Amino acid sequence: MIVAYIDDHREEFGVEPICSVLTEHGTPIAPNTYRSYKRIPISAAELEEAYLVDAVITLWRKNNELYGIRKMWWAMRRAGYRVGRDQVGRLMRIAGVQGVRRGEHRTVTTTRTQTAPRHPDLLKRGWNTPTKPDTWWVADFTYVWTLTGFVYVSFVTDVYSRRILGWRVMGSKETALVASALSQALATRHRQDAQFTSTGLVHHSDAGSQ
Template identity: 30%
Template structure:
């Protein structure tokens, strides 16, 4: 059927039909240009939301004669799957608001010069389905070797205890020469955990003022496992997450060179009798530091 016949049937002129077709093609071309601009910006800044994108696109819009409001931009991004998904809220793994005994920081101004001198400990979370799993890690502060770990479905002291038992079994540290350093979370202050440390003759040290540097090595290891070994993904089951944790820690210990260990792997650095060459001057925590108050 001809265009003229269709226009007669719908009661519109041929001119209006062609104008509408031209407008549709023009709008489609503009939308494609906007999407190209958004992709280019997101390549440099992946987390740009609609509000900031709209602000940054004002100059390109003006140069190209594009008239598009923020709501229309959001609808366009949504139609093409380019809206950002909100990150799920991260669970809090440290609860220091408890009445259990806390211990002082024994690492202030101390130089770590050998394996089995300091173990640093922390808990991080993994996304499993719609919930979380909690990974307890114990790392030798000198060699950066992960000596104990446990992925547990609950944020209790049981996961930390299992990681500690693994570390004690594998390392068999000499009594009175090892410091165990952690945050002041209830898991590390629990009766069973403290008793296990004391039975092994391990000195207990804890961070004091919430300064991330007080447990920086442990937090750095958490970050490496999540970014370099992709433990920041969403796992479909606890079993899948546990397999990924085991594989990642094995590869971290034996395959990944560590810059703070003179580019040796943690396993090699842990067994080396030669002193490790540091690539930067180690920062010392100031024992006299006091918590600051905001006014």
């Protein structure tokens, strides 16, 4: 998943900066390690396993991230995949997902608190409203599973261009996680356009209490 993450963002940020940020926040990977991995030919068995892992993640999310091995095995069979129960367990371990047990804690990135101060929703889901960049920016964060556990990734996206202007990876949900992503987004626009100003720009995030 680390390699896939670098693949998704290398054109915009470059391999070295991404590896540096990931290493800084507890997910060590060197640029040469990434490039060496990309040069290794993928076997048919590895490719098939990658497709199955992707199917497991899709079904796990579709079922509210609740399914354990047994229910996931049934779901895979219903979806037409000829897999064994032990194989499903191994695929789930590779994907870094597991079912929820009674009394077990689940990782949640967004928690609404009704008593917390909340700014009005200025967007009202009108995603097609902007007619130019830098009208609306939306911010969110999620978590990404890695070989050393999971890390939180925050990002700021321009609604009109769909471009990620700023992002940040950290091992915990702190103010700096989202604040630094916004700072990077502002720096990105200033670097591209010295006349850029945030006047009139709407920055939107969800109603989480983080």
